[in-house]
Amino acid sequence: MDAIVVNQLSYSYQVSGRQILKNISFKVAPGEIVALIGLSGCGKSTLCLCLGGIIPHYLGGELTGRVSVNGKDTKEYKVAQLALEVGLVFQDPDTQLFSPTVEDEIAFAPENLCLPVEEIGSRINKVLDILGISALRKENPNRLSGGQKHLVAMGAVLALEPAILVLDEVLAQLDPVGKKTINDILLDLRQQGKTILIVEHDLETVSIADRVLVLENGLLLRDGQAETVLADREFLLRHKLECEV
Amino acid sequence: MFSANGFILRVLSVKRGWLMAYIELENVTFCYPGQSRPVLRDINLSIYKEGVTAITGANGSGKTTFSKLLIGILTPTKGWIKLNGQLLTSLTLAQIGRRIGYVFQNPGKQLFCETVEEEIAFGVRNLGLGLSTDQVAQKVRMVLDYFELTRYAQVYPLSLSAGEKRRLAIAAVFVLEPDLLLLDEPTTGLDPYRKKLLGDYLDKVIAAKRGVVIISHDQKFISRYATRLIKLQEGQFVEE
Amino acid sequence: MSDLDPRTKIVSILCLSTLAVFLNEPWPLLLLFVFTLLILLFLRINFFRITMRFKKLLPLLLLMLIIQSIFTAGGEVLISFHDINILTSNGINSALCILFRLLTLFSSAMIIMTSSSKDYVLALTQLKIPYEIAFMVLVALRFLPIFIEEIKDTLVAIQLRGVDLQRIPWRHKIKFYTRFLAPLLSRVMLKAHQLAITMEARAFRVYRRRTYLRLLQYSVADYVVMVFFAIATIVVLARDFLY
Numbered sequence: 086m087d088a089i090v091v092n093q094l095s096y097s098y099q100v101s102g103r104q105i106l107k108n109i110s111f112k113v114a115p116g117e118i119v120a121l122i123g124l125s126g127c128g129k130s131t132l133c134l135c136l137g138g139i140i141p142h143y144l145g146g147e148l149t150g151r152v153s154v155n156g157k158d159t160k161e162y163k164v165a166q167l168a169l170e171v172g173l174v175f176q177d178p179d180t181q182l183f184s185p186t187v188e189d190e191i192a193f194a195p196e197n198l199c200l201p202v203e204e205i206g207s208r209i210n211k212v213l214d215i216l217g218i219s220a221l222r223k224e225n226p227n228r229l230s231g232g233q234k235h236l237v238a239m240g241a242v243l244a245l246e247p248a249i250l251v252l253d254e255v256l257a258q259l260d261p262v263g264k265k266t267i268n269d270i271l272l273d274l275r276q277q278g279k280t281i282l283i284v285e286h287d288l289e290t291v292s293i294a295d296r297v298l299v300l301e302n303g304l305l306l307r308d309g310q311a312e313t314v315l316a317d318r319e320f321l322l323r324h325k326l327e328c329e330v
Numbered sequence: 331m332f333s334a335n336g337f338i339l340r341v342l343s344v345k346r347g348w349l350m351a352y353i354e355l356e357n358v359t360f361c362y363p364g365q366s367r368p369v370l371r372d373i374n375l376s377i378y379k380e381g382v383t384a385i386t387g388a389n390g391s392g393k394t395t396f397s398k399l400l401i402g403i404l405t406p407t408k409g410w411i412k413l414n415g416q417l418l419t420s421l422t423l424a425q426i427g428r429r430i431g432y433v434f435q436n437p438g439k440q441l442f443c444e445t446v447e448e449e450i451a452f453g454v455r456n457l458g459l460g461l462s463t464d465q466v467a468q469k470v471r472m473v474l475d476y477f478e479l480t481r482y483a484q485v486y487p488l489s490l491s492a493g494e495k496r497r498l499a500i501a502a503v504f505v506l507e508p509d510l511l512l513l514d515e516p517t518t519g520l521d522p523y524r525k526k527l528l529g530d531y532l533d534k535v536i537a538a539k540r541g542v543v544i545i546s547h548d549q550k551f552i553s554r555y556a557t558r559l560i561k562l563q564e565g566q567f568v569e570e
Numbered sequence: 571m572s573d574l575d576p577r578t579k580i581v582s583i584l585c586l587s588t589l590a591v592f593l594n595e596p597w598p599l600l601l602l603f604v605f606t607l608l609i610l611l612f613l614r615i616n617f618f619r620i621t622m623r624f625k626k627l628l629p630l631l632l633l634m635l636i637i638q639s640i641f642t643a644g645g646e647v648l649i650s651f652h653d654i655n656i657l658t659s660n661g662i663n664s665a666l667c668i669l670f671r672l673l674t675l676f677s678s679a680m681i682i683m684t685s686s687s688k689d690y691v692l693a694l695t696q697l698k699i700p701y702e703i704a705f706m707v708l709v710a711l712r713f714l715p716i717f718i719e720e721i722k723d724t725l726v727a728i729q730l731r732g733v734d735l736q737r738i739p740w741r742h743k744i745k746f747y748t749r750f751l752a753p754l755l756s757r758v759m760l761k762a763h764q765l766a767i768t769m770e771a772r773a774f775r776v777y778r779r780r781t782y783l784r785l786l787q788y789s790v791a792d793y794v795v796m797v798f799f800a801i802a803t804i805v806v807l808a809r810d811f812l813y
Binding site for chain 3: 401403422423424425426427428432434438439440441442443444452453456457458488502503506
Binding site: 137164165166172177179185188189192194197199202205206209227242245 | 686687688708709712715716761763764765766767768769770771772773774775776777779780781782783784785
């Protein structure tokens with residue numbers, strides 16, 4: 086079974102009526118790392134919201150077509166139930182942190198899953214350890230720096246241990262050490278058979294991907310092997326995905 | 331008062347073509363209230379109104395704190411900062427804002443108007459040039475066009491995407507015609523095309539004899555545009 | 571004492587404030603205030619440093635006390651002016667009562683700060699309150715500082731765009747603030763909305779119950795403190811009502 090199935094997905098916002106996604110179809114197999122690239126405003130974030138079921142459950146507008154994650158149709162399941170399959174890390178860390186300490190923030194998801202106390206504790210330790218933020222355990226998340234907040238938000242979702250992980254421009258605000266840490270984690274997760282979708286601008290950071298999807302003005306422009314797409318300089322330059330500096 | 335480090339820097343600044351430092355920091359230490367370890371320690375630094383000064387450092391090394399000190403949002407626990415020869419503490423935020431254009435790390439926080447157009451017009455009106463409504467509108471149109479924001483003119487700023495918000499925030503402080511631009515992580519959320527636009531724009535700013543300070547991790551961007559590189563390490567600066 | 575169960579802290583706050591409301595003489599109230607200060611000292615809270623943050627409210631408090639003492643009649647006349655009694659002993663008495671009462675209420679509320687807000691969520695859920703409601707309280711508590719920070723950021727941004735807020739006259743200032751109130755509120759609403767999305771995207775409310783990393787447990791100290799407070803309150807109040 087495919088991890089992610091997107092079938093003829095179109096979406097337009099309620100207010101402006103502008104069509105953000107236009108008839109998009111693709112599938113992602115388990116254990117694949119897929120990078121989603123495209124210019125600002127091309128609909129990448131909107132697509133992420135569709136995968137987590139936030140569209141249509143939270144944001145109004147018109148959605149046609151079908152999105153399913155691990156066989157669950159996003160229209161039929163609640164966001165919380167979809168969260169059992171897909172973990173979403175959003176762009177803005179400030180709206181993702183609400184607990185008094187980093188530890189509580191990471192504990193939140195496993196607590197919702199009704200895991201036993203020992204399991205929650207071991208997940209926290211594991212997540213803090215692989216992200217290299219054990220020293221921040223008792224800190225107030227709101228007092229951390231921008232990059233550290235991103236790591237905590239990432240940790241809070243990793244503690245869910247979802248089969249599918251969606252990262253919306255998480256790497257952009259991290260220093261080289263942080264980027265390397267996340268890359269290693271992603272490669273490790275792939276080894277465990279998890280599916281990962283990363284949204285990024287920087288072509289270097291998406292080089293760990295197996296496959297690349299290119300979005301332009303809401304259309305799926307290209308879907309191909311990472312090496313092929315990233316090596317096609319002429320294509321990348323033409324669509325402003327890479328620029329001569 | 332007259333530390334050896336500060337002296338050496340001053341000699342260096344003389345060497346830089348007798349250029350006067352635009353911002354001077356002497357023995358600046360900063361510690362958040364209730365914390366024992368200072369974020370920044372005994373910093374002596376001069377920043378010039380020329381080129382692009384890039385400040386790098388690991389996550390949580392105090393880069394954003396440093397930028398808040400430069401703009402007067404935070405005040406040093408020890409030491410002083412001078413802007414164009416005047417003590418920063420003697421200036422109001424409005425006076426500082428007209429000389430240093432500051433773009434927040436999270437630009438959504440600095441947008442407070444109802445439309446994109448209004449956001450730009452706000453700064454234009456505060457310049458005190460006594461422009462007529464038509465002149466303001468004309469300038470706003472020009473800036474909107476320059477930053478490719480024209481099609482969003484009537485849009486609510488917070489409904490823009492992250493990259494567009496940043497572009498708008500830069501445009502909004504740009505109209506104040508500051509001497510120095512201070513950008514905290516400006517390339518976050520920008521696609522390569524917009525990054526290049528930002529870079530092109532920085533080139534224009536420099537050509538107009540104004541300075542830019544960027545705080546960033548983006549090695550590629552820095553290595554292309556920065557003329558001076560400073561690294562923040564354990565609360566102190568290392569010139570590279 | 572900072573290791574006390576949050577529920578014990580809530581009980582002690584309730585007892586202290588009940589006493590502060592029902593006691594009606596300056597001396598017992600002063601005693602109660604000193605007792606509360608001692609507790610704060612025990613909890614390593616610096617009452618005076620926190621109070622200084624509210625120093626702008628001091629003139630208001632002072633004015634209230636003066637008005638209170640002037641308008642309360644009875645007792646011995648201390649100052650009079652042409653047959654009008656300006657200050658009486660009863661006036662001073664009631665002003666002092668109000669002062670100590672407010673101080674006690676204010677300082678006892680500070681006891682709450684010694685536990686993390688997550689502990690209060692636990693306390694509420696263990697008091698059989700549905701966890702959804704407990705978390706609503708937690709998020710609301712977290713939202714207050716976020717809201718204040720948003721206001722601060724907006725004010726800083728406005729000033730950095732060349733507006734001298736300190737120098738514009740009062741009338742304009744009010745107009746200015748109201749103009750930015752709507753965008754500010756919608757920004758906070760947006761944040762609340764996104765926070766709700768984040769919580770559900772982390773499987774909040776997926777099951778009817780949830781587990782917790784920590785569980786609260788009463789220790790012997792908790793029982794001692796709670797019984798002490800309960801008895802002390804009942805005794806003092808009973809004595810008061812019997813008179």
